[in-house]
Amino acid sequence: MRVLVVEDDEHIAGPLAEGLRRFGHEVRHLHEGGQAVAFAREADFVLLDLGLPDLDGHEVCRRLRENSSVPVIAVTAREDELDRVLLLQEGADDYVVKPYSLRELLARMEAVCRRARGNRRCAGEREPGCDGAAEDEDGTDAGAGRAVRRYGPLVVDARARRATVDGRAVELTRREFDLLAALMSDAGAVRLREDLINEVWDTNWYGSTRTLDVHVGTLRGKLGHRQWIRAVRGVGFRLALPGAA
Structure with a gap:
């Protein structure tokens, strides 16, 4: 796997790059954030x-995140929870806090790649879904891959990783889209918190479950109405049409 190590401290970057190469990764070391974007x-x-x-x-x-879907793990010395939550909201797939071990980092990279399965930038696999999926009478596609799902004015295209509401494109991070797709897979039904975390963040997720609530709040705002996602206290969340009971 081709890994960009974006780190200005040579004393950290050198051993890290060497360790990654020992596990078969191709490493490119960059010193500046602008280079990482490029x-x-x-x-x-x-x-x-x-x-x-x-x-x-x-x-x-x-x-x-504006230009690429490449998986990102942020490396931080900051232990503030709000700072880490902001990182996840801004599109990081995971984070590690210094000091960390190479074993922990590799495990987190593997978990992120499992979550990104179907994303060619990480796993080298074709994105899930089927071409030319038909729609049945209630507006839900009938193809086996269910690439496109409709729920009222909300349309989620899993293969293109695109969502629209009333024809308006909704700009989502990778994690936000995965959460919406998980809720959309059984629209109207309650999805358990534990199931959503396992499905969207992987069963090896080490972080706070508060992260789910933060992502739900952000997703509600981007969809344009809080009622798109209803909380079932102590249980989980369900997708619902705004204004419906």
Whole structure:
């Protein structure tokens, strides 16, 4: 796998690159965030340090997500929960807090790639879904891959990873789209919190379950109405048409 290590400290980047190469990865070391944005399309994975000399790591993460779907793990020395939540909202797939072990980093990279299965930039596989899926009478596609799902004015195209509401494109991060797709897979039914976390963040997720609530809140805002996603206290969430009971 082609890995970009974006780290301005040679004492950290050197041993990290050597360790990754021992496990068969092709490593390119960059010192600045602007370089990461420029070269992201040539990589399968980005390890992004937040303390860069030219751009704040949060800004780099946002720019990467504007132009690329490459998986990103942020490397931070900050232990503040809000800071880590912001990273995830801005498009990071995961994070590690310094100091960390190579074993932990490799495990997190593997987990991110499992979640990104179907994303050619990471797993080298064709995206799931089927071409030319038909729609049945209630507006839900009848093809086996169910590439396109409709629920009222909401349309989710899993193969293109695109969502629209009343024809308006909804700009989503990778994690937000995965969460919406998980809710859309059984629209109207309650999805358990544990199931959503396992499906969207992987069963090896180490973080706080509060992350799910943060992503739900952000997703509601982007869909244009809080009632798109209803909370069932102590149980989970369900997709619902705004204004419906």
